[in-house]
Amino acid sequence: QVQLVESGGGLVQPGGSLRLSCVASGVIINVGTMGWYRQAPGKQRESVAVILSDGTTSYADSVKGRFTISRDNARNTVYLQMNSLKSEDTAVYYCNRRAFSKDSWGQGTQVTVSS
Numbered sequence: 001q002v003q004l005v006e007s008g009g010g011l012v013q014p015g016g017s018l019r020l021s022c023v024a025s026g027v028i029i030n031v032g033t034m035g036w037y038r039q040a041p042g043k044q045r046e047s048v049a050v051i052l053s054d055g056t057t058s059y060a061d062s063v064k065g066r067f068t069i070s071r072d073n074a075r076n077t078v079y080l081q082m083n084s085l086k087s088e089d090t091a092v093y094y095c096n097r098r099a100f101s102k103d104s105w106g107q108g109t110q111v112t113v114s115s
Contacts, residue, residue, distance in 0.1 A: 022095030032099025
């Protein structure tokens, strides 16, 4: 059974940095697509960054140049390095795995950017 567990969220000031981690079990993370999504209050969940099985990455325009997605296959972990955080980055961040037409989600981790 697929299990995704996020960690690393918290409260940070504008301009600060956080690194989110997603530890996967029951799957091999370099099979399929791994991604980070976020959902702010009153808004729909949106894609932030994805990494394909071949290592190709893509980002939402709003985070390009500030966020970096990466993975450590040996640790079966996906990361999201977030720099130059803005108040509009405040949201619950979810880890996602998509493979064989099936989505799996973590429970989410809260990121709050505020002074």
